[in-house]
Amino acid sequence: AQTVTQSQPEMSVQEAETVTLSCTYDTSESDYYLFWYKQPPSRQMILVIRQEAYKQQNATENRFSVNFQKAAKSFSLKISDSQLGDAAMYFCAYRGPSGGGADGLTFGKGTHLIIQP
Amino acid sequence: GAVVSQHPSRVICKSGTSVKIECRSLDFQATTMFWYRQFPKQSLMLMATSNEGSKATYEQGVEKDKFLINHASLTLSTLTVTSAHPEDSSFYICSAALLGGAKGFYYGYTFGSGTRLTVV
Numbered sequence: 428a429q430t431v432t433q434s435q436p437e438m439s440v441q442e443a444e445t446v447t448l449s450c451t452y453d454t455s456e457s458d459y460y461l462f463w464y465k466q467p468p469s470r471q472m473i474l475v476i477r478q479e480a481y482k483q484q485n486a487t488e489n490r491f492s493v494n495f496q497k498a499a500k501s502f503s504l505k506i507s508d509s510q511l512g513d514a515a516m517y518f519c520a521y522r523g524p525s526g527g528g529a530d531g532l533t534f535g536k537g538t539h540l541i542i543q544p
Numbered sequence: 545g546a547v548v549s550q551h552p553s554r555v556i557c558k559s560g561t562s563v564k565i566e567c568r569s570l571d572f573q574a575t576t577m578f579w580y581r582q583f584p585k586q587s588l589m590l591m592a593t594s595n596e597g598s599k600a601t602y603e604q605g606v607e608k609d610k611f612l613i614n615h616a617s618l619t620l621s622t623l624t625v626t627s628a629h630p631e632d633s634s635f636y637i638c639s640a641a642l643l644g645g646a647k648g649f650y651y652g653y654t655f656g657s658g659t660r661l662t663v664v
Contacts, residue, residue, distance in 0.1 A: 470635065472588075472655035518587065531578040531590040531639070532653065 429454045431521050433535035440509045441543045447494075448504045448538045450519030456480075458524040461495070462532065463504045467515040475517070478502065506540075514542045546572045548640050550656025557628055557663055565623045565659045567638035573618035574640035579611075582635040582658075594621050628663040635660050 430453045440446035452461070463475040478486045478495050485493050490510075494503045506513055519535040547570045557563045567577060576595050580588040594600040594615035602608050610632070612624040625632050638656040 470582075470637075470658050472637065472639075474652065477652070531580075531593055532588075533590070534587045536587045 429456075429521050429523065429533050431519050431533050431535035433519055433538050435538045436536070437539040437541065439541040439543060440506075442509055442511060444509055445505060445507045446509055446540065448506075448517050448519075448540070450502045450504070450535055452500050452502065452519070452521050452535075454500070454521065454523070456524050460522040461493075461502045462520040462522070463491070463493070463502075464518045464520060464534075465513075465515045466518060466537075472518075476504065509542050511542050511544060514540055516540070546640070546642055546654045548574070548638060548654050548656040550638055550659060552659060553657060554660045555662070557661070559629050559663055560627055562624055562626045563628055563661060565625075565636055565638075565661075567621045567623075567640070567656050569619045569640050572640075572642070574621070575618060575643065576641040577615060577621040578639045578641070578653075579613060579621075579623050580637045580639065582637060584635075588637060591623075625661065628661070630663045633661055633663045 432451045459480045461478045465473045465475050476486050476488045476491050485495050490507045492505045516537045516539050518537045520532040522532050523530045549568045549570055551566050555563055578593050579591045581591050582588045590603050591606045592600045592602045592613050594613045596615050596618050600613035610626055615621040635658050637658045639653050642652040644651055
């Protein structure tokens with residue numbers, strides 16, 4: 428079974444600084460998808476960024492970027508110029524390679540990100 | 545964008561009663577929906593996968609008879625917690641797979657806003 432590990436239960440960063448959240452995963456598959464989701468106090472899950480395993484280029488979405496190391500099975504999220512609105516729980520998630528949308532997500536335990544003004 | 549509407553957002557029920565949670569896809573057809581459970585300050589755990597017109601597939605350890613899932617149409621999936629007990633109190637979230645193109649390739653997920661169930 429696939430597992431996703433987030434080793435940082437909580438991280439704190441000063442506003443406008445950069446923070447990196449760690450995620451490792453275990454899979455025997457070669458083709459899969461990785462995600463970072465944000466869950467603010469409202470508890471609505473918000474997609475931050477997504478990476479297809481077959482793509483070597485790291486995904487980037489504005490201030491959010493990932494460092495995808497396939498061989499090391501590592502998928503870290505870097506948030507640049509942190510803003511107060513970035514404060515939330517961040518979950519790393521994995522999806523396997525089956526066709527269509529048949530697979531649900533396997534989530535890590537989450538990292539609580541605190542932004543210090 | 546693709547939106548999943550989940551209701552109710554909060555529900556309190558008495559022990560022994562049943563509660564139904566609905567998830568509707570508002571502007572797309574959801575062939576596949578997923579149901580997750582989230583305990584306080586914990587991760588989301590996949591409970592089951594529902595496909596329109598067929599029986600749901602439950603994850604190991606999830607009681608099929610307690611958590612009844614129905615996906616009778618392409619826009620509605622329901623989760624019924626039967627004979628609820630205090631240990632069923634949790635946050636339940638639905639999610640729909642987003643598929644597109646002629647071959648129906650997966651390109652993402654969208655989540656409902658969740659339901660906080662409290663059993664007293």
